[in-house]
Amino acid sequence: VDAPVLSDAGTPLEVLHRVFGYSGFRGDQAAIIDQLVAGGDAVVLMPTGGGKSLTYQIPSLIRRGTGVVISPLIALMQDQVDALRAVGVRAEFLNSTQSIDERRQVERDFLAGSLDLLYVAPEGLTTPRVQELLKQGEIALFAIDEAHCVSQWGHDFRPDYLWLSNLAELWPSVPRIALTATATEATHRELTERLALQNAKHFVASFDRPNIQYRIVPKDEVRQQLVAFIREQQAASVDAAGVPVPAAGIVYALSRATVEKTAEFLVSKGIDAMPYHAGLEASVRARTQSRFLREDGVVIVATIAFGMGIDKPDVRFVAHVDLPKSVEGYYQETGRAGRDGAPSVAWLAYGLADVVQQRQLIDKSPGDRAFKQRMGQHLDAMLALCETVSCRRVNLLSYFGQEYLGSTAASAAAAQEPTGLLPPAAPACGNCDTCLAPPETFDGTVPAQKLLSTVVRLKRERNQQFGAGHLIDILMGKVTPRVSQHGHDRLATWGIGNELNQAQWRGVVRQLLATGLLAVSDDGYGTLVITDASTAVLRGERRVELRRDVHESAGRATARTP
Ligand code: ADP
Numbered sequence: 001v002d003a004p005v006l007s008d009a010g011t012p013l014e015v016l017h018r019v020f021g022y023s024g025f026r027g028d029q030a031a032i033i034d035q036l037v038a039g040g041d042a043v044v045l046m047p048t049g050g051g052k053s054l055t056y057q058i059p060s061l062i063r064r065g066t067g068v069v070i071s072p073l074i075a076l077m078q079d080q081v082d083a084l085r086a087v088g089v090r091a092e093f094l095n096s097t098q099s100i101d102e103r104r105q106v107e108r109d110f111l112a113g114s115l116d117l118l119y120v121a122p123e124g125l126t127t128p129r130v131q132e133l134l135k136q137g138e139i140a141l142f143a144i145d146e147a148h149c150v151s152q153w154g155h156d157f158r159p160d161y162l163w164l165s166n167l168a169e170l171w172p173s174v175p176r177i178a179l180t181a182t183a184t185e186a187t188h189r190e191l192t193e194r195l196a197l198q199n200a201k202h203f204v205a206s207f208d209r210p211n212i213q214y215r216i217v218p219k220d221e222v223r224q225q226l227v228a229f230i231r232e233q234q235a236a237s238v239d240a241a242g243v244p245v246p247a248a249g250i251v252y253a254l255s256r257a258t259v260e261k262t263a264e265f266l267v268s269k270g271i272d273a274m275p276y277h278a279g280l281e282a283s284v285r286a287r288t289q290s291r292f293l294r295e296d297g298v299v300i301v302a303t304i305a306f307g308m309g310i311d312k313p314d315v316r317f318v319a320h321v322d323l324p325k326s327v328e329g330y331y332q333e334t335g336r337a338g339r340d341g342a343p344s345v346a347w348l349a350y351g352l353a354d355v356v357q358q359r360q361l362i363d364k365s366p367g368d369r370a371f372k373q374r375m376g377q378h379l380d381a382m383l384a385l386c387e388t389v390s391c392r393r394v395n396l397l398s399y400f401g402q403e404y405l406g407s408t409a410a411s412a413a414a415a416q417e418p419t420g421l422l423p424p425a426a427p428a429c430g431n432c433d434t435c436l437a438p439p440e441t442f443d444g445t446v447p448a449q450k451l452l453s454t455v456v457r458l459k460r461e462r463n464q465q466f467g468a469g470h471l472i473d474i475l476m477g478k479v480t481p482r483v484s485q486h487g488h489d490r491l492a493t494w495g496i497g498n499e500l501n502q503a504q505w506r507g508v509v510r511q512l513l514a515t516g517l518l519a520v521s522d523d524g525y526g527t528l529v530i531t532d533a534s535t536a537v538l539r540g541e542r543r544v545e546l547r548r549d550v551h552e553s554a555g556r557a558t559a560r561t562p
């Protein structure tokens with residue numbers, strides 16, 4: 001007779017009440033737990049804050065043996081284990097930060113069957129020592145966290161995840177659950193296949209985060225813009241009882257240098273900001289993180305190293321001063337705002353230089369052609385989100401293959417509306433910048449032609465290529481040293497672009513780059529070249545619709561209602 005599969009912990013609901021002290025399950029939690037308790041596999045796509053952890057923690061307590069959680073976030077294992085121990089769950093982790101003695105103790109506890117949960121890093125699992133250990137103990141389930149990391153097409157591929165395809169063969173009777181807070185349909189399919197989860201049940205929650213207001217603004221003086229944004233957030237911040245509280249936030253930048261400089265600047269403006277990046281000493285980082293978690297109103301300026309899995313529910317804003325490399329990254333980072341459900345803002349300042357810089361980074365990256373193509377596609381999707389003139393939320397959700405179905409409040413109101421009288425409302429969220437202040441568009445065909453023909457003439461007549469700044473100087477009829485030196489004031493297009501100012505021209509170049517009507521050359525200097533698609537514009541066969549940038553100083557919607 002086989003040993004019983006279940007422990008005597010009780011039903012999922014009893015465990016939820018007794019161990020975690022919550023009154024009921026949310027969303028798909030109960031269904032996911034039932035699936036695992038019954039021995040089945042599950043694939044779970046649920047946004048940050050949705051409550052993924054309980055979906056494997058509770059089945060680990062209910063099934064006999066130890067639940068093995070595979071997580072790439074070594075830095076957070078200690079916190080997760082501490083939180084579980086605080087409610088009486090027997091949890092441990094195995095990773096490279098431990099001493100031999102600590103590891104041996106955990107191994108003994110596991111073999112003795114006295115652990116409910118064991119967290120391991122994916123690179124640990126690929127070692128024979130850990131594999132041997134797991135074979136000798138009793139395993140309740142495998143939980144694969146951040147499962148999108150197995151996808152080569154995703155934005156966060158980790159080679160160690162590939163080994164996880166072996167779990168199905170090595171432990172055919174142990175249920176497995178893969179979880180992620182970010183997955184396009186392609187990534188969803190790929191992770192299902194690579195993790196051999198063909199027989200799994202799929203639980204796909206809505207990725208909408210209705211309390212996050214999305215704002216993407218043209219970059220002028222980015223640090224000044226950031227200060228203005230943070231001050232506005234801090235002035236608006238109140239707690240549930242309406243009492244003002246200093247707002248905590250995260251500012252993301254791509255480089256350590258920008259992180260340091262931005263943090264210094266914020267401090268000089270009286271904002272309680274601290275830098276965070278991998279180059280800082282561990283003790284400094286730990287102190288920064290703990291101030292952020294424990295005190296009100298701390299602003300962290302960080303590279304993307306910060307935030308993975310940090311469970312601070314009341315982050316009121318996430319700001320990006322550099323363009324994220326992918327929509328997945330943007331969604332994941334902005335998702336750290338407002339886990340408590342209260343109104344929060346995701347703010348991104350983005351400009352021409354970002355587009356040029358990112359295209360160059362891709363060109364210079366050591367990857368092969370397929371890799372660069374993939375990065376290019378990620379960037380294109382991010383640019384499309386930045387340049388859209390319709391609802392950001394609709395765009396974001398459609399990237400993840402989801403349709404925006406309206407806020408719960410809106411759909412409840414719609415349900416009471418007599419049907420057939422009104423046309424269905426346009427799908428728009430009412431809580432993003434383009435919904436709150438619909439951007440104007442204008443026919444940009446003529447400016448686009450002027451710019452493109454300048455690029456073409458320089459190439460054809462003089463075999464020269466230039467960056468955006470010089471091209472704009474030519475169009476605006478400026479006499480700079482460089483214009484004089486090259487005799488560019490004799491070009492037919494010199495001085496024909498005075499209908500737009502410098503900022504507007506930069507907006508035109510940015511949008512042409514974003515839509516592939518102009519490209520950054522691979523010469524390493526950020527010079528611009530035309531593309532196959534440019535020809536139709538030059539011939540007058542294609543109209544170019546452009547978004548009129550609204551610069552923040554000119555006053556814009558700052559409403560913050562959810
Ligand atoms: P995720 O991993 O999906 O980002 P977590 O598992 O960290 O989300 O859960 C987010 C927060 O919601 C945590 O503070 C968690 O304790 C809480 N939570 C999860 N499920 C429930 C529930 N059923 N009732 C109350 N709180 C819950």
Ligand code: ZN
Pocket residue numbers: 390391392393394428429430431432433434435
């Ligand atoms: Zn919207």
